[in-house]
Amino acid sequence: MQVSDRTKDVIESLTFFAFVAITALCLSFTFSIIVYSLGLPADPENFIVANLFIATCVAVPTGAIAAQHEFRMRIYQRTLEDIASTDPLTGLLNRKFFRQFAVEELARMKRTEVTSAIALFDLDYFKAVNDRYGHGGGDVVLREIAAVAYSELRGPFDRLGRWGGEEFVIMLSNVELEQAQSVCERVRASIERHMIFLDGQPVNVTASFGLALLPPGADFDKVxxxxxxxxxxxxxxxxxxxxxLGRPQRVAA
Incomplete structure (x- = not known):
């Protein structure tokens, strides 16, 4: 079972809190032992107890503040990473980070000798939608189509990105060509069935797909x-x- 990024941040922040608090307690205890060994306190036992009590009062809030700061910094850093890696309209991977993921996938494929596939699709006659409903309506269409396409993919195994404008890109991991065609056909059919309402009017859009196999060691740009x-x-x-590769086909969804 995968652990969410937020859960990881909480666990790491709690670990950081424990580290700060324990470090403060250890330093305080060490200081108490040194003072005791020098024979300075009149009542050594009470001195050590009082010292540890004060150290605990200092260590716990200090650790809590430090852990809270660490947690906020992790959330802030993750937010910046998300902003940098995703398309702000659809929430999908943007072109730069999709390409980065593809490079990482190719390195994995070289080790495992599995094949993947790349599909490009864009929305048919999207300009007509923009002309009739404005760019706001076009944005609604792009967001909904992105959600529809994403819902038909295999969770963490496949990646969907916005390549630009009304064009999207999919990487299908660990598939043969026939499997990749089946997935693309399923996405295409789902887009065709999906009803979008703009200004109270039902709107249907369709999409055209181009698919190419991505074998191990292939050049991503050429594929x-x-x-x-x-x-x-x-x-x-x-x-x-x-x-x-220029041969339009339909397969059963």
């Missing part, structure tokens, strides 16, 4: 170019379909 050519092929063949 992406193949997927792009396949996407143009889908548009030339009538849109709202999945194409693989």
């Amino acid at each position: 992406l170019e193949q997927a792009d050519h396949a996407l143009y092929d889908s548009k030339a063949k009538g849109r709202n379909c999945v194409s693989v």
Whole structure:
């Protein structure tokens, strides 16, 4: 079971609190022993007890403040990372970080000798939506389509990003070509079925897909170019379909 980032932050902050508090107590206890060994206090036992009590009163709030500060800094850092890595409109990975993920995936594939796939898709006649409903309406469409596409993918195994404008990119991990086609067809069909309401009016949009296999050791940019050519092929063949290297195909969802 995966641990959420927020849970990790809490655990690490509590660990930091324990470290600060225990360190303060140890220093205080060491100081008490040194003073006791010098024979300075008139009542050594009471001195040590009082010293440890005072140290505890200092260590606990100090550790709590330090842990709270650490927790807030982790949340702030994670927020900055999220802002840098995600598209602000859809919440998907942006182009830069999707490419970074692809490089990491290729390194993993080289070790495991599994194949993946890259799919590009964009929304058909999206300009007409913007012209009729304005950019606000277009933004609603992009957000909803992003959510629909994401819901059809395999959680942590696949990645969905916004490549730019109305164009999206998918990396399907550990799949053969037939499996990748099936996933893309499922996403395409789900987008086609999804009803979006703009200004109280139902709006249907469709998407065209271009798919290319990403074998171990492949060049990401070249495979992406193949997927792009396949996407143009889908548009030339009538849109709202999945194409693989220029051959539009439909498979059962």
